[in-house]
Amino acid sequence: MARTQILIVDDEARIRSSLAGILIDEGYEVVMANDGICAIEKLQGEGLPDVVLADIWMPGMDGLTLLKEIKNRNLDIPVIMISGHGTIETAVKAIKMGAFDFIEKPLTLEKTILIIKHALDQRKLQLENQNLRMRIKKKYEIIGCSKALKELSGQIEIAAPTNGRVYIYGENGTGKELIAREIHEKSKRKGRPFVGINCAAIPEDLIESELFGYEKGAFTGAMNRKQGKFELADGGTLFLDEVGDMSQKTQAKVLRILEESCIQRLGGVEWIKVDVRLIAASNKDLKEEIKQANFREDLYYRLNVIPIEVPSLKERKEDIPLLVDHFLREFCFENGKKLKKVNTEALDLMSCYDWPGNIRELKNLIERLVIMVPGEIITVMDIPLTLRENNQPSLREAKRDFEKYLITKTLRASRGNISKSAKMLQIERSLLYQKMKMYDIEPRKI
Numbered sequence: 001m002a003r004t005q006i007l008i009v010d011d012e013a014r015i016r017s018s019l020a021g022i023l024i025d026e027g028y029e030v031v032m033a034n035d036g037i038c039a040i041e042k043l044q045g046e047g048l049p050d051v052v053l054a055d056i057w058m059p060g061m062d063g064l065t066l067l068k069e070i071k072n073r074n075l076d077i078p079v080i081m082i083s084g085h086g087t088i089e090t091a092v093k094a095i096k097m098g099a100f101d102f103i104e105k106p107l108t109l110e111k112t113i114l115i116i117k118h119a120l121d122q123r124k125l126q127l128e129n130q131n132l133r134m135r136i137k138k139k140y141e142i143i144g145c146s147k148a149l150k151e152l153s154g155q156i157e158i159a160a161p162t163n164g165r166v167y168i169y170g171e172n173g174t175g176k177e178l179i180a181r182e183i184h185e186k187s188k189r190k191g192r193p194f195v196g197i198n199c200a201a202i203p204e205d206l207i208e209s210e211l212f213g214y215e216k217g218a219f220t221g222a223m224n225r226k227q228g229k230f231e232l233a234d235g236g237t238l239f240l241d242e243v244g245d246m247s248q249k250t251q252a253k254v255l256r257i258l259e260e261s262c263i264q265r266l267g268g269v270e271w272i273k274v275d276v277r278l279i280a281a282s283n284k285d286l287k288e289e290i291k292q293a294n295f296r297e298d299l300y301y302r303l304n305v306i307p308i309e310v311p312s313l314k315e316r317k318e319d320i321p322l323l324v325d326h327f328l329r330e331f332c333f334e335n336g337k338k339l340k341k342v343n344t345e346a347l348d349l350m351s352c353y354d355w356p357g358n359i360r361e362l363k364n365l366i367e368r369l370v371i372m373v374p375g376e377i378i379t380v381m382d383i384p385l386t387l388r389e390n391n392q393p394s395l396r397e398a399k400r401d402f403e404k405y406l407i408t409k410t411l412r413a414s415r416g417n418i419s420k421s422a423k424m425l426q427i428e429r430s431l432l433y434q435k436m437k438m439y440d441i442e443p444r445k446i
């Protein structure tokens, strides 16, 4: 791991070298500059310092101007000012301008180290925070560039700002829940709760208490009053997933709530007003369910104000490379692994497959590959047979795949030693080199 780097900016060589000595002893890496301009140059490269220690008074560009430059450039680096005697006012000004803290001259060892530690702790927290926010955002990002997905995004844009009930339908794993969240995020209800309930996953006799809540003593075991999902979603959005699995009795109750915007907890007498936007989803054909008398037609029309159909992955195969890349990043990061790549042949294979489980199936496969494949390149040989059989390879392709697999395996066994691998494979070293180049195999990455 890269060491923590500190940039010391001071015109006095004596101060620079004594500070550097202390910090190097503490295990930090030190970079030095004798004025603001020189410091700015050091801030232009790739490896930015983690903390800047800058003197306030310097000829050329002084500490305050440097601080302003750092802030203007949006560099999230804590800046600690070093102030001489009588410059406290300026130091306070620096704090107002966004400096992390200041140390007075003459510098004391303990104080300097303590302030640097505090600055580093704060920076770490800030980075973790940013990272978390990015990850949450990424987790619910809708990825894709296909025409079908663009049309879908257009429908979301139109539906989201309204209060209209949305009915999302499509095959399993196509992203119905993701779309429901996106509609909520793009609505005026953003910032209020998004509450989901999967009607298929909750036993029939519990669904009503989940949806409407209950009063203390409403039934055996109801020790305390409990709010239901409708109440919890007040002001926000309630996502009724697998709505086709609701019993007739629950359907009747939900219908009444939609008409009156009021709920009654089980065992209660009071009617509670709720302001909830409903988004329902199903992978069942509700029209067919209505024909079979399993779903109420009146409820269907009330839920289905804005219908959104989510296309299956088979209908938008152009999205596969982007999705693969997105999930690779997500799972490599989550598992603390170096970013892996899926090579062209493997990606072609994935693009040919029909994905009956849609995006969820693809996502699960990428997670498995990230965990199971030891090298950085995912090849056809790493992909499960079910997927490969779906796409019958020619004998030539199969031979190539096997050759690549065997070379990779042998290199792995010999820990990347090419001479040893060539011997094990009983071929010339030069031929092995040629083949490695052809198959894009890098021994260091195996």
Ligand SMILES: Nc1ncnc2c1ncn2[C@@H]1O[C@H](COP(=O)(O)OP(=O)(O)OP(=O)(O)O)[C@@H](O)[C@H]1O
Pocket (backbone or CB within 6 Å): 139, 140, 141, 142, 143, 144, 170, 171, 172, 173, 174, 175, 176, 177, 178, 179, 283, 323, 359, 360, 363
């Ligand atoms: N376009 C997309 N971009 C990125 N991730 C997606 C996309 N579509 C779906 N996913 C991911 O795939 C998984 C399945 O999506 P989701 O749960 O929304 O599907 P669903 O249609 O509700 O499935 P089911 O019918 O099985 O409940 C989730 O982890 C989701 O984040």
Ligand SMILES: [Mg+2]
Pocket (backbone or CB within 6 Å): 176, 177, 241
């Ligand atoms: Mg779902």
